[in-house]
Amino acid sequence: xxxxxxxxxxxxxxxxxxxxxxxxxxxxxxxxxxxxxxxxxxxxxxxxxxxxxxxxxxxxxxxxxxxxxxxxxxxxxxxxxxxxxxxxxxxxxxxxxxxxxxxxxxxxxxxxxxxxxxxxxxxxxxxxxxxxxxxxxxxxxxxxxxxxxxxxxxxxxxxxxxxxxxxxxxxxxxxxxxxxxxxxxxxxxxxxxxxxxxxxxxxxxxxxxxxxxxxxxxxxxxxxxxxxxxxxxxxxxxxxxxxxxxxxxxxxxxxxxxxxxxxxxxxxxxxxxxxxxxxxxxxxxxxxxxxxxxxxxxxxxxxxxxxxxxxxxxxxxxxxxxxxxxxxxxxxxxxxxxxxxxxxxxxxxxxxxxxxxxxxxxxx
Amino acid sequence: xxxxxxxxxxxxxxxxxxxxxxxxxxxxxxxxxxxxxxxxxxxxxxxxxxxxxxxxxxxxxxxxxxxxxxxxxxxxxxxxxxxxxxxxxxxxxxxxxxxxxxxxxxxxxxxxxxxxxxxxxxxxxxxxxxxxxxxxxxxxxxxxxxxxxxxxxxxxxxxxxxxxxxxxxxxxxxxxxxxxxxxxxxxxxxxxxxxxx
Numbered sequence: 001x002x003x004x005x006x007x008x009x010x011x012x013x014x015x016x017x018x019x020x021x022x023x024x025x026x027x028x029x030x031x032x033x034x035x036x037x038x039x040x041x042x043x044x045x046x047x048x049x050x051x052x053x054x055x056x057x058x059x060x061x062x063x064x065x066x067x068x069x070x071x072x073x074x075x076x077x078x079x080x081x082x083x084x085x086x087x088x089x090x091x092x093x094x095x096x097x098x099x100x101x102x103x104x105x106x107x108x109x110x111x112x113x114x115x116x117x118x119x120x121x122x123x124x125x126x127x128x129x130x131x132x133x134x135x136x137x138x139x140x141x142x143x144x145x146x147x148x149x150x151x152x153x154x155x156x157x158x159x160x161x162x163x164x165x166x167x168x169x170x171x172x173x174x175x176x177x178x179x180x181x182x183x184x185x186x187x188x189x190x191x192x193x194x195x196x197x198x199x200x201x202x203x204x205x206x207x208x209x210x211x212x213x214x215x216x217x218x219x220x221x222x223x224x225x226x227x228x229x230x231x232x233x234x235x236x237x238x239x240x241x242x243x244x245x246x247x248x249x250x251x252x253x254x255x256x257x258x259x260x261x262x263x264x265x266x267x268x269x270x271x272x273x274x275x276x277x278x279x280x281x282x283x284x285x286x287x288x289x290x291x292x293x294x295x296x297x298x299x300x301x302x303x304x305x306x307x308x309x310x311x312x313x314x315x316x317x318x319x320x321x322x323x324x325x326x327x328x329x330x331x332x333x334x335x336x337x338x339x340x341x342x343x344x345x346x347x348x349x350x351x352x353x354x355x356x357x358x359x360x361x362x363x364x
Numbered sequence: 365x366x367x368x369x370x371x372x373x374x375x376x377x378x379x380x381x382x383x384x385x386x387x388x389x390x391x392x393x394x395x396x397x398x399x400x401x402x403x404x405x406x407x408x409x410x411x412x413x414x415x416x417x418x419x420x421x422x423x424x425x426x427x428x429x430x431x432x433x434x435x436x437x438x439x440x441x442x443x444x445x446x447x448x449x450x451x452x453x454x455x456x457x458x459x460x461x462x463x464x465x466x467x468x469x470x471x472x473x474x475x476x477x478x479x480x481x482x483x484x485x486x487x488x489x490x491x492x493x494x495x496x497x498x499x500x501x502x503x504x505x506x507x508x509x510x511x512x513x514x515x516x517x518x519x520x521x522x523x524x525x526x527x528x529x530x531x532x533x534x535x536x537x538x539x540x541x542x543x544x545x546x547x548x549x550x551x552x553x554x555x556x557x558x559x560x561x
Contacts, residue, residue: 028541031500040462
């Protein structure tokens, strides 16, 4: 009889051990704790279902291109309403946007299908004075992206023969860039400048251009696991960061490459995470993703690559749609504010003070 | 006029409770009581009110930070004696957080119920315990759950009962990381349907 009781106690103890093993084998993040920490997003006036394809600023206002329109908000007013910029005609769609000099430049598809680059110096006026840029280098070509680097405006276009090219504007004239800057089949999506050379990415290739932009060579010392999506030069470390659409981040420190590796791609739920864009805020390297919000590496090391939400100061993002958004691009400002331009979830922003993110995520 | 009204109410009450042999063949009073081997299957659906959270580090109480949600469950029981039954309860509940993100819970519990019968009415007092599967965004976790409850049922006939169950959910989550263990407190109010066989 005593033996039977002994076995009963052993069974109960085993059951209790199994129960507690089960209870403690879950996620490192606590669901209830996350819900306690969740903060209601502050929501400004912008439509939360917009896809933000481009963002820029002119020192006074922010501008975004979304849903074919351009919107603006005064930079000094945190909760300023977003207002639409009036276009140079009806049925016009904006495809790219950048501020350069004292003007706003926008790629448009006109109602008759023509593709044009326009510029204005007074975009917030009731009737902005839009000027059609008539230089043949950028006329009747779809403007894919407008980018600024080293006080030049770079124009990534698709030619009428479907090839992709890159041009630049120095404030006075437009110029072609050496043919070797692209393999023609993939658009140039980003450009980085380290003070002496430029890096551009096109498909799965990286090109280095000299300062005068008349020579370009392909950097073939790295194999990509897919097309590159963004390039970033970090002043403080002198490193180039390059993101790929197949779960890899590459860092070039001036002499050699460091990367996550083919066998260690970033995956979530068995799916490789597509990285979309890179930005730096106060030493924190941010990496936008397709469907998983963003990642960050505060130490600059790939061993310390965390998805937003996995650090203590990021609890509140777990309750935000940004956590599962497709981040199309990241836009950092001089005030350490970062805008997260999403596909279909509107525009978010927050500020990183060098140690942590502010608690409130603003949904514009 | 007032007296007539009172007489009518008394007669209605007598009719409803079956004291006058109302529907003799259908009345539970004509049925034998529950006994070992009798089984009950039930469905319930209702609302779940998030009350508050508290942690086990600083023993602070936190706002539930959630909306009222919905809950439902299926339950199977068998009688051990005429007033005690034992069973399994599998539920589903979901609520929304402050930003309208869904979180859901699937409690799988063993349930012991003491049934107090008064005429056509039954008042079960129950205690469930088991595991609860939690999901929020891409996080999955298990928690421990204790769920005491009371209910009131009216036996429509030998096979069917209707009523309402009110249960308190106390769920304790032990995360594997640095976050403290946290208990969630919820109140579940669910109209239920019982099938006796």
